[in-house]
Amino acid sequence: MAKEGLGLEITELRLGLPGDNYSEISIWGSKNKKRVLSDMMTSSSLNTENENGVVSSAEDESLPVVKSQAVGWPPVCSYRRQKNNEEASKAIGYVKVSMDGVPYLRKIDLGSSNGYNNLATVLENLFGCLGLGVAKEGKKCEYIIIYEDKDRDWMLVGDVPWQMFKESCKRLRIVKRSDATGFGLQRD
Amino acid sequence: MNYFPDEVIEHVFDFVASHKDRNSISLVCKSWHKIERFSRKNVFIGNCYAINPERLIGRFPCLKSLTLKGKPHFADFNLVPHEWGGFVLPWIEALARSRVGLEELRLKRMVVTDESLELLSRSFANFKSLVLVSCEGFTTDGLASIAANCRQLRELDLQENEIDDHRGQWLNCFPDSCTTLISLNFACLKGETNVAALERLVARSPNLKSLKLNRAVPLDALARLMTCAPQLVDLGVGSYENEPDPESFVKLMTAIEKCISLRSLSGFLEVAPLCLPAFYPICQNLISLNLSYAAEIQGNHLIKLIQLCKRLQRLWILDSIGDKGLAVVAATCKELQELRVFPSDVHGEEDNNAAVTEVGLVAISAGCPKLHSILYFCKQMTNAALIAVAKNCPNFIRFRLCILEPHKPDHITSQSLDEGFGAIVQACKGLRRLSVSGLLTDQVFLYIGMYAEQLEMLSIAFAGDTDKGMLYVLNGCKKMRKLEIRDSPFGNAALLADVGRYETMRSLWMSSCEVTLGGCKRLAQNSPRLNVEIINENENNRMEQNEEDEREKVDKLYLYRTMVGTRKDAPPYVRIL
Numbered sequence A: 001m002a003k004e005g006l007g008l009e010i011t012e013l014r015l016g017l018p019g020d021n022y023s024e025i026s027i028w029g030s031k032n033k034k035r036v037l038s039d040m041m042t043s044s045s046l047n048t049e050n051e052n053g054v055v056s057s058a059e060d061e062s063l064p065v066v067k068s069q070a071v072g073w074p075p076v077c078s079y080r081r082q083k084n085n086e087e088a089s090k091a092i093g094y095v096k097v098s099m100d101g102v103p104y105l106r107k108i109d110l111g112s113s114n115g116y117n118n119l120a121t122v123l124e125n126l127f128g129c130l131g132l133g134v135a136k137e138g139k140k141c142e143y144i145i146i147y148e149d150k151d152r153d154w155m156l157v158g159d160v161p162w163q164m165f166k167e168s169c170k171r172l173r174i175v176k177r178s179d180a181t182g183f184g185l186q187r188d
Numbered sequence B: 001m002n003y004f005p006d007e008v009i010e011h012v013f014d015f016v017a018s019h020k021d022r023n024s025i026s027l028v029c030k031s032w033h034k035i036e037r038f039s040r041k042n043v044f045i046g047n048c049y050a051i052n053p054e055r056l057i058g059r060f061p062c063l064k065s066l067t068l069k070g071k072p073h074f075a076d077f078n079l080v081p082h083e084w085g086g087f088v089l090p091w092i093e094a095l096a097r098s099r100v101g102l103e104e105l106r107l108k109r110m111v112v113t114d115e116s117l118e119l120l121s122r123s124f125a126n127f128k129s130l131v132l133v134s135c136e137g138f139t140t141d142g143l144a145s146i147a148a149n150c151r152q153l154r155e156l157d158l159q160e161n162e163i164d165d166h167r168g169q170w171l172n173c174f175p176d177s178c179t180t181l182i183s184l185n186f187a188c189l190k191g192e193t194n195v196a197a198l199e200r201l202v203a204r205s206p207n208l209k210s211l212k213l214n215r216a217v218p219l220d221a222l223a224r225l226m227t228c229a230p231q232l233v234d235l236g237v238g239s240y241e242n243e244p245d246p247e248s249f250v251k252l253m254t255a256i257e258k259c260i261s262l263r264s265l266s267g268f269l270e271v272a273p274l275c276l277p278a279f280y281p282i283c284q285n286l287i288s289l290n291l292s293y294a295a296e297i298q299g300n301h302l303i304k305l306i307q308l309c310k311r312l313q314r315l316w317i318l319d320s321i322g323d324k325g326l327a328v329v330a331a332t333c334k335e336l337q338e339l340r341v342f343p344s345d346v347h348g349e350e351d352n353n354a355a356v357t358e359v360g361l362v363a364i365s366a367g368c369p370k371l372h373s374i375l376y377f378c379k380q381m382t383n384a385a386l387i388a389v390a391k392n393c394p395n396f397i398r399f400r401l402c403i404l405e406p407h408k409p410d411h412i413t414s415q416s417l418d419e420g421f422g423a424i425v426q427a428c429k430g431l432r433r434l435s436v437s438g439l440l441t442d443q444v445f446l447y448i449g450m451y452a453e454q455l456e457m458l459s460i461a462f463a464g465d466t467d468k469g470m471l472y473v474l475n476g477c478k479k480m481r482k483l484e485i486r487d488s489p490f491g492n493a494a495l496l497a498d499v500g501r502y503e504t505m506r507s508l509w510m511s512s513c514e515v516t517l518g519g520c521k522r523l524a525q526n527s528p529r530l531n532v533e534i535i536n537e538n539e540n541n542r543m544e545q546n547e548e549d550e551r552e553k554v555d556k557l558y559l560y561r562t563m564v565g566t567r568k569d570a571p572p573y574v575r576i577l
Helices: A036-047 A078-089 A116-127 A135-140 A162-168 A177-183 B006-013 B019-025 B030-039 B053-059 B073-077 B089-097 B114-123 B140-149 B195-203 B219-228 B246-257 B273-285 B299-307 B319-332 B358-367 B383-392 B418-427 B442-451 B467-476 B492-496 B499-504 B517-525
Strands: A094-099 A106-109 A143-148 A154-156 A171-176 B042-045 B065-069 B104-108 B129-133 B136-139 B155-159 B162-164 B183-185 B210-212 B234-240 B264-271 B288-290 B314-318 B338-342 B373-378 B398-403 B433-435 B457-461 B482-486 B507-511 B530-535 B556-561 B574-576
Touching: A094 A116, A106 A116, A116 A143, A116 A171, A171 A177, B006 B030, B019 B030, B019 B042, B053 B089, B065 B089, B073 B482, B073 B507, B089 B114, B114 B136, B114 B140, B136 B140, B140 B155, B140 B162, B195 B219, B210 B264, B219 B234, B219 B246, B246 B273, B264 B273, B273 B299, B299 B319, B314 B319, B319 B338, B319 B358, B358 B373, B358 B383, B383 B418, B418 B433, B418 B442, B442 B467, B467 B482, B467 B492, B492 B517, B499 B530, B499 B556, B517 B530
Parallel strands: A094 A171, B042 B065, B065 B104, B104 B129, B129 B155, B136 B162, B155 B183, B183 B210, B210 B234, B234 B264, B264 B288, B288 B314, B314 B338, B338 B373, B373 B398, B398 B433, B433 B457, B457 B482, B482 B507
Antiparallel strands: A094 A106, A143 A154, A143 A171, B507 B556, B530 B556, B530 B574
16 A cells, blocks of 8 residues: 555556556445456455466455455446446447556447457457457467456357447457456356 | 514515525424414425425425435445335325425435326326436336326426436427426436427427437437527537538527527537537526536537636536646636536546646636535545645535545655645635545544534545544534445444434445444434434345344445334335344
């Protein structure tokens, strides 16, 4: 905590979304049953000392690092929050894409993509990483792509028809295959 | 005591409008209590569970206007589960059974059903005004009943409600004979709008002063509407994401130019920046401007508009305006009284360097001497800035600062923001509402307890160190009515220190704090006039009460004073002790 003011937080090793500064808030008492993903992350982060030597700051205050924000924070009323979400991703067709380990977010226009292969190529170019497999080819790649749908569930990209995906995708995330196993991904 | 006949006293009372004053009058003597009772037209009930409709009607049989509030404030942020309560139907049923000639109903955070609206529309011949704010549970079918049956309807104002839009023809349900509309606001409706019906309605409503459209009303329709309602004072435009063709633009601008009475502008969901110049002609007359939903507009487009709004008193904006934009506001809007700056990026993922900082806040405080209300979302703050703000603006009545990252300290000194907020409460002697954020210790609450003598509402999140913090506030702020706390380390010692205190307040909310079930039980034991509600949605906790652990922390506590005991309509996960 004391480090925060010195701007050293960027060097702090932690699991979480890149650029996600206030993810270190615990969710006291669970509210949202669908947060399966964060529960999974929590348990995996508590147990792991993976190859990168990344250790979660789970020990102090018994607050595991969860990647989602505290419920109802920031205090923006739900009507406005919905408008905010709709605005950001609706008619324009742009969705935010984040990639683990990369400290910035990008936006891509789903509307201008015509299929999963195209999407994979666009993302590869955007983040400069190769071999971004989507769904079926995923087994071979280091990274997989997941997306957050309207219900705020995380799903594996490639499972549903392209059109359906375009309409329900709110944002994208590129994660390491190894981290993703604990994601509790929803599969229809 | 009475030197005058009752009618004279009643006439004098007519000049006393404020609820507080009328409440005071009624305490003077029995005679005044009686006269006041029968002459009271407007009743305000801040917590619908503090009293019941039968007693309300018993005391104020001649009431014409009723305001009711339901859920606690934190319900706005999804902290109160659905079906918690706040149902308006019993109220409408009771009023309908009685002989109250209800003319106006204003509801906030209540559950309203189509059935309630239907009953309302059929029960009161003189019903004139319905205002619903942050309500839910109804559909456009309910609106259709209101439109069809309320022959004297003057006002239908829907603000930020969750309405199921059945895409019916509710606008068509206003009979042709309905010409009395003064205010119509349906901005929160998500579905299609029958534009033709709307145009006909506006055309036959010569008294229409306030019109707020939803996103489905296209630009050309807006132009036509404004052409037939140049007397508008308050306009909410819809959503115009496509840039207008030159002809439409000219038509719009011509229509707008004629609206010389226009004083308030809002809406602008998804607005193409090129639509904004059409409004330039009337900017100089505006006193209220709400651009807080216009997410896609860049700062410089906003700035051009604002530079023309020299008479602005109220401005709601997004943080994308930036410090530079706020400097323009400070230089231009010398009459500014209320400013709200909302976060454009609620999830905080973007590295948004263009958003506002403490610099913008200081600029506003320096440039706008009449500023008395502020809501400001930002990513960083400093004590120095807050101290400067306090010095520049000692007239704050409402000061709400939300630093997006919890526990964030002064970004230059890395210290807590105790001194900054301390300066605010010390300087602003009239402060009635305060929201604090950032890194805060018990010290800030010491300051608040010491200086904030007029404080009525305080919102605390992720702040404080020990029970002392909460105690400073409860002991010091004698006028406190609503205290809401989340994610702060206050526990039983603070909660139980002065149980009688809570009967002088409307309510207390504590979530994710340190209070335990045992503490809440002790609190509830000797307090028949308090409802102590434990809200716990956790599946596991719904069962065996014999096994319950009094040391278990309570997820959400909501307590409020009441004259009618435990409510009967609570869902299973709400336990009233």
